[in-house]
Amino acid sequence: MFHLLAIIGLAAAAAYTHHGIASIAQLFIEDREADARFFRQLIQDNWDGIATIPSEKKQILISNLDPELAGSDVRAMRDLMLVVMYVFMATLAAQTAVSAAKIWRRRNERDAL
Numbered sequence: 139m140f141h142l143l144a145i146i147g148l149a150a151a152a153a154y155t156h157h158g159i160a161s162i163a164q165l166f167i168e169d170r171e172a173d174a175r176f177f178r179q180l181i182q183d184n185w186d187g188i189a190t191i192p193s194e195k196k197q198i199l200i201s202n203l204d205p206e207l208a209g210s211d212v213r214a215m216r217d218l219m220l221v222v223m224y225v226f227m228a229t230l231a232a233q234t235a236v237s238a239a240k241i242w243r244r245r246n247e248r249d250a251l
Contacts, residue, residue, distance in 0.1 A: 141238035152227045163216035167209030174208035
């Protein structure tokens with residue numbers, strides 16, 4: 139019974155941690171997207187005022203400030219953290235289930251004697 143409660147506790151902890159990681163990552167993503175939009179607009183508004191940079195390099199700079207790509211590294215890191223967390227939680231749940239099965243088998247063997 140205790141093992142089942144431990145596995146349920148692990149599932150609850152995983153859900154709570156998933157929510158925390160997702161919400162923190164979303165804040166970083168929104169911040170990066172806002173920065174990219176701001177700097178992209180700043181460059182577009184001052185296009186003629188940036189005379190020292192050639193026009194093709196300005197295009198490259200504008201393409202690098204795409205808000206869709208701005209948070210891609212944070213998204214990848216968030217996904218990796220979630221995968222690692224779920225693998226860890228699954229390992230703990232499997233270990234708990236195996237130990238519960240061993241205890242149950244030993245009790246049955248002892249009771250059979």
